[in-house]
Amino acid sequence: MNRLDIAVLPGDGIGVEVTDATLAVLRHVTERHGIGMRFTTLKAGAFAYQETGEAMSEEVFERAAQADAILLGAMGWPGIRMADGTEIAPQLDLRFRLGLYAGVRPIRAIPGLATVLANPRAAEIDLVIIRESTEGLFYSRDKGVVTGGFAEEILRITRPTTERLARFSFELARQRKKPGGGVTLVDKANVFRAFAYMRSIFEEVAIENRDIAFGSHYVDAMALDFVRRPWDFDVLPTENMFGDILSDLGAGLIGGMGFAPSADIGDAHAVFQPSHGTAPDIAGKGIANPTAMILSGAMMLDWLAVTRDGGQACRDAAAEIRAAVDKAFGAGLRTPDIGGPAGTKAVTDAVIEHLK
Numbered sequence: 001m002n003r004l005d006i007a008v009l010p011g012d013g014i015g016v017e018v019t020d021a022t023l024a025v026l027r028h029v030t031e032r033h034g035i036g037m038r039f040t041t042l043k044a045g046a047f048a049y050q051e052t053g054e055a056m057s058e059e060v061f062e063r064a065a066q067a068d069a070i071l072l073g074a075m076g077w078p079g080i081r082m083a084d085g086t087e088i089a090p091q092l093d094l095r096f097r098l099g100l101y102a103g104v105r106p107i108r109a110i111p112g113l114a115t116v117l118a119n120p121r122a123a124e125i126d127l128v129i130i131r132e133s134t135e136g137l138f139y140s141r142d143k144g145v146v147t148g149g150f151a152e153e154i155l156r157i158t159r160p161t162t163e164r165l166a167r168f169s170f171e172l173a174r175q176r177k178k179p180g181g182g183v184t185l186v187d188k189a190n191v192f193r194a195f196a197y198m199r200s201i202f203e204e205v206a207i208e209n210r211d212i213a214f215g216s217h218y219v220d221a222m223a224l225d226f227v228r229r230p231w232d233f234d235v236l237p238t239e240n241m242f243g244d245i246l247s248d249l250g251a252g253l254i255g256g257m258g259f260a261p262s263a264d265i266g267d268a269h270a271v272f273q274p275s276h277g278t279a280p281d282i283a284g285k286g287i288a289n290p291t292a293m294i295l296s297g298a299m300m301l302d303w304l305a306v307t308r309d310g311g312q313a314c315r316d317a318a319a320e321i322r323a324a325v326d327k328a329f330g331a332g333l334r335t336p337d338i339g340g341p342a343g344t345k346a347v348t349d350a351v352i353e354h355l356k
Contacts (some may be wrong), residue, residue, distance in 0.1 A: 003036035004304055007067035009060075009090075011045040013278025014288035015073025021290035021348040022071070022297045028352050029320060030301075033313040040067070046077035046088040046278075056090035065098060065269065068308045069300050072273040073293065078280055091264075092141065094271050095133045100264035101161050102168045103131030103243060104299070105275060107230070107250035107260065110291075112330035113338065115253055117227070124231040125253060128172060131243025132165050133264050138240040157194045157239070159201060164267070166205035169237040173212045181234030182213025186222045186242055198239065219246070226250060251275055258289030258337045261296035263303065270307075272300040282336075287343045289335040291325060294351060298322050324354035 010019040023039060030037045042063055044056035055075075064070050072094075076087045094100065108126045109115055115122040140153035169183045185202045187195040199216055206214035217225070219242045225232070226249050238246065251260035257276035264271045274292035282288055298321040305314035328350040334340020335347060342350070 003038055004069070004308060004310060005067045006037060006039050006300075007064040007070045008039050008041045008072075009044050009064065009070065009075075010041065010073040011075035011091075011278065012047055012077050013074060013280055013283035014276075015045070015075060015278055017283070017286070017288045017344050018274060018290040018293035019071065019073040021344050022293045024348050025294050025321060025351055025355070026297050026301075029317045029355055032355070033317045035310065035313050035317060039071075044090045045075040046080040049082075049088050050080050055088045056093060061093070061097065064094070069304055070094065070269070070271040071297065071300060072271050074274065074276060074278045076278050091271065091273065092138075095264050096141075098269040098271075099134065099266040100269060100271060101132055101134045101164055102263075102265045103129075103133040103240075103247075104172075104263040104265055105129040105131060105243070105247040105250065105260065106262075106295075106299070107247070107254060109254050110259060110329050111326045112332070113255050113259070115255065117230075117253060121229075121231045122253070126178065127230060127233045127250070128176070128235050129243055129247045129250060130165065130169050130172070130235060130237040131247060132161065132238065132240050133243075134240075135161050136240030136242075155192075155194055155239075155241075157198045162198055162201045163205060165237055166202045167209075168265075169235050170205065170209040170212050170214075173235040174209075176234065178234045180232075182215070183235045183237065184233055185214075185216040186219050186236050186238035186246065187216060188219050188242075189216070190218060195239070202237070222246065223249060226253065247275060256289075256337050257292065258335060259291050259295075261292050261294075261299055263296065263299045265303065270300070270303050272296040272303075285343075286345065287336045289337050290344050290347055291329075291335070294321060294348075295325060320355055321351070324351045327354040 010016040042060045049055040137155045139156040144153045189195040189199045251257045260275040262275045298318040301314040301318035304310035
């Protein structure tokens with residue numbers, strides 16, 4: 001196996017802190033498994049924009065695009081905005097420019113942590129939201145029309161991207177092998193033609209994947225069932241904006257954004273990052289929960305195992321990181337976002353200790 005080249009974009013705020021924590025975990029586990037991995041830190045984000053006038057230079061983009069994978073902390077800052085008032089978001093530029101159509105958002109209850117649901121079955125929550133990340137309502141990014149009398153944004157669903165998303169979803173369900181699981185498309189096909197079109201494409205792909213159960217759910221009903229019975233779901237593909245909203249709701253079920261990893265995956269590139277933002281209110285205090293970022297690093301290792309010939313060593317390292325996180329919290333580790341005392345370093349040290 002050749003040395004794996006990882007582009008690291010820590011970004012802003014707690015992005016820097018959780019990235020440092022994750023790199024410490026990755027260096028430990030990859031060294032133990034003999035995985036050659038080189039980390040190159042690149043500057044992008046709100047403070048880069050403030051200093052240079054560019055949120056992500058073309059040089060940084062090209063370097064990141066050449067890497068085997070991209071590890072991204074979090075980007076953006078309330079007081080730093082583009083001229084049109086929108087947030088600094090190079091992570092969106094990466095999604096669109098690299099064709100990262102599958103936003104993978106695992107929602108899994110961590111052993112030992114209380115969930116917001118009183119039902120004892122909440123401990124069984126283990127689902128993945130697949131947020132289509134380049135189309136839907138986000139197709140209209142930078143294209144919206146605002147006049148004195150109205151504002152208009154366009155939602156777009158295309159066949160090529162939807163087919164890729166569907167095949168990605170069925171294959172993920174096949175790999176997960178969750179008992180009683182399968183693919184459940186989340187849409188609003190009873191009202192909008194675009195979603196009826198999306199559903200028809202998924203139904204076509206479902207015929208090619210008869211070994212995987214397939215169904216559909218309206219997004220409003222899914223929001224209800226996330227509270228009533230989230231343990232019943234497996235792989236949930238959906239349009240961009242719906243996925244954006246549902247993934248935050250899902251994170252709330254398992255303890256918050258500090259426990260919600262994510263990946264944006266395309267046919268040739270992938271970005272791995274926590275679902276949370278830069279958290280200006282706690283940045284620099286050493287209390288940010290790095291768990292979501294650490295678990296995103298594990299997702300990166302799984303992806304490298306398949307797409308970059310990382311092999312069994314990467315798979316084993318990813319599994320060990322997840323097991324170490326489970327053991328650490330199962331043993332009583334608690335972070336400030338869930339009422340505990342363990343700051344960023346304490347979590348990092350605990351995970352590494354359980355890796356040993």
